[in-house]
Amino acid sequence: MSLKADFRRNSWLYWMIIPIVIYYVVFMYIPMFGQIIAFQDYRPSRGILGSDWAGLENFIDFFSSPFATRVIKNTIIIALNEIIFGFPAPIILALLLNELTCQTYKRTLQTISYIPHFISLVVMCGIIIDFVSSDGVITTILSYFGFEEQNLLAQSKYFVPIYVISGIWKEIGWGSIIYLASLSGVDQNLYEAAAIDGAGRWQRLLHVTLPALIPIISIQLIMRVGNIMSAGAEKIILLYSPAVYESADTIASYVYRAGIQEQSYSLAAAVGMFNSVINLCLVFFANWFSRKFVEESLW
Amino acid sequence: MKKTRTDYVINFLIGTFLTIxxxxxxxxxxxxxxASFSDPMQLMNHRGLLFKPTGFSLDGYEAVMQNKGLWTGYGNTIFYVLAGTFVNMVFTIVAAYVLSRKGWRLKKQITFFIVFTxxxxxxxIPNFLLVKGLGILNSRxxxxxxxxxxxxxxxxxxTGFASVPESLIEAPKIDGANEWQIMWKVVVPVSKASIAVILLFYAVGHWNSWFNAMVYLPSARDLYPLQLYLREILISNADVAAGDNTINYIGELVKYCAIIVSTVPILCIYPFVQKYFVQGVMMGSIKE
Incomplete structure (x- = not known):
């Protein structure tokens, strides 16, 4: 069937999708191409069409500035910590919940564990700031173990642990839903069979439960890897202060400061572009890797 | 399966651990x-864990009630939740319906065009410049x-719409209904559960959102949503009621009260809607 005949036959569908396509063009694709200002000396008064071209100058400016190593290093450190500690946490919670035999108890625990997910980021960061301040509850408890009573968020060395642990607190329960759903789909006969063959509890976990989770773990990991470089700009902006930029300033928070606060649009766009290109490469890499080694992929 | 004594011990340990x-x-x-119901002076001197109010006062809530910003924010947020979610739903339903229909030629291309984003x-930065260029910076x-x-x-x-049986759609089509009518009269009514799910996702998203408002409303303080006023109270340490000296000593207390006042709506509806959220996560995990 020719395209024209198809348009006529499904004209309603096409008329309905046109506004949607326009929305995506205006609010997604125009900004995508708007990144071209990264190669310009963009002046708001002259617009994208009237601004001078600057070649790679903005990129060179960024990479030769002292900020470059700092923000790239911090972004990677935070992302790695989130993957090493934050990623397995919901899987472990799901496996533990799955071992519970009392369903009511299991459901109650689950329901409680989702609550933090719905608390707003602003409120959560407000609570963190209060709890780790010099007279906050966490600081007080830590002081029994020999820590100094001081504002932990003003210390560079504590920023990453605070960031990662609070992230686990907020998302562990919500993240476990998807794994629990997969676990409930595991054929119970497999467990019976394994038990008859003499597999103990631990062996059943290793040889029946975990293999069942591999596909969903792979998919989740791909998505996670793709987001490495965009790690939580919002949360960083809420939690950090100049005192801890040394370990807290990331690419995303730097882009926000340079672009929105200091209005160096071109420089910020260059850094943002560098970031999103790396992200895209990471998704492709993770997807390729996963398809090759665990035969699971996003596309 | 038979349970051994070790099994019971392990179950007990897991249960205890999870309870903690x-x-x-x-x-x-x-x-x-x-803390929000505590006496401000006692609260200031209190260290460590808190399971019940130390002393009792409603001073914090009184100060919150008198805080104009917070209530302006409350009103604005309610507007953003209602209007924003409405726009979200109309656009998303139409897009999801068309993409769920089979047998039109550009389906694959347009799906890719959308998923790529x-x-x-x-x-x-480009988003900010676009919003500015469209002339909607500092507007709702x-x-x-x-x-x-x-x-x-x-x-x-x-995914939800795609699970609607084809026969339900074909029958009205034979009677001469067009796709628009089929969408609203057949597909939407039978997909109430999945619609409820994403409606809740959008609504909670609007309620909790602050970053876009900070970037897109740089000089429209009266349009700030609740979360931005909260940020001022909780994080930027702005004086809750500037010029009033007595306010400082209840400053701590006010923070706790502001958190409660802004989070109560979410926590109140949470028990009733959490099963929809869970459903949504599972629907999102179905890969095609």
């Missing part, structure tokens, strides 16, 4: 709630239009 974890989830909420985006539209569709929610809803 759960108490950790709840503790911050209990702490904030207890999940992996590659313009980023914050800036918080509604740029996020009219969350692609993830669109895909979840598409």
């Amino acid at each position: 974890i759960c108490l950790l989830f709840l503790y911050p909420i209990v702490h904030v709630l207890a 999940m992996y590659f985006t313009g980023g914050i 539209l800036a918080l509604i239009l740029p996020n009219a569709i969350a692609t993830w929610n669109l895909l979840v809803l598409r």
Whole structure:
């Protein structure tokens, strides 16, 4: 069937999708191409069409500035910590919940564990700031173990642990839903069979439960890897202060400061572009890797 | 399966461990709630865990009630939740419906065109310049239009719509109904559960959102949503009621009260709607 005949036959569908396509063009694709200002000396008064071209100058400016190593290093450190500690946490919670035999108890625990997910980021960061301040509850408890009573968020060395642990607190329960759903789909006969063959509890976990989770773990990991470089700009902006930029300033928070606060649009766009290109490469890499080694992929 | 004694011991240990974890989830909420009803002076001198108010006063809530910003923010947020979610739903339902229909030629291309934006985006600076260029900077539209569709929610809803039996759609078609009518009269009514799911996702998203408002409303303080006023109270340490000296000594208390006042609506509806959220996560995980 020719395209024209198809348009006529499904004209309603096409008329309905046109506004949607326009929305995506205006609010997604125009900004995508708007990144071209990264190669310009963009002046708001002259617009994208009237601004001078600057070649790679903005990129060179960024990479030769002292900020470059700092923000790239911090972004990677935070992302790695989130993957090493934050990623397995919901899987472990799901496996533990799955071992519970009392369903009511299991459901109650689950329901409680989702609550933090719905608390707003602003409120959560407000609570963190209060709890780790010099007279906050966490600081007080830590002081029994020999820590100094001081504002932990003003210390560079504590920023990453605070960031990662609070992230686990907020998302562990919500993240476990998807794994629990997969676990409930595991054929119970497999467990019976394994038990008859003499597999103990631990062996059943290793040889029946975990293999069942591999596909969903792979998919989740791909998505996670793709987001490495965009790690939580919002949360960083809420939690950090100049005192801890040394370990807290990331690419995303730097882009926000340079672009929105200091209005160096071109420089910020260059850094943002560098970031999103790396992200895209990471998704492709993770997807390729996963398809090759665990035969699971996003596309 | 037979249970050995070790099994019971392990079950007991796991149960205990999980109970402790759960108490950790709840503790911050209990702490904030207890602190919000405390006596301001006693609260200032209090160190360590808090399970019930130290002393009792409603001074904090009184100060919160008199805080104009917070109530302006409350009103604005309610507007953004209602108007924003409405726009979200109309756009998302239409997009999800069309993408869920089979047998039109450009389906694959347009799906790719939409899904691609999940992996590659313009980023914050070009988005800001676009909003500015459209002339909606510092207006309510800036918080509604740029996020009219969350692609993830669109895909979840598409999965929901795709599970509607083809026969339900074909029958009215033979009677001469067009796709628009089929969508509203057949597909939407039978997909109430998945629609409820993404409606809740959008609504909670609007309620909790602050970053776009900070970027897109740089000089429109009266349009700030609740979360931005909260940020001033909780994080930027702005004086809650500037010029009033007595306010400082209840400053701590006011923070806790502001948290409670802004979070109560979410926590109140939470028990009733949490099963929909869970459903949404599972629908999102179905891969096609």
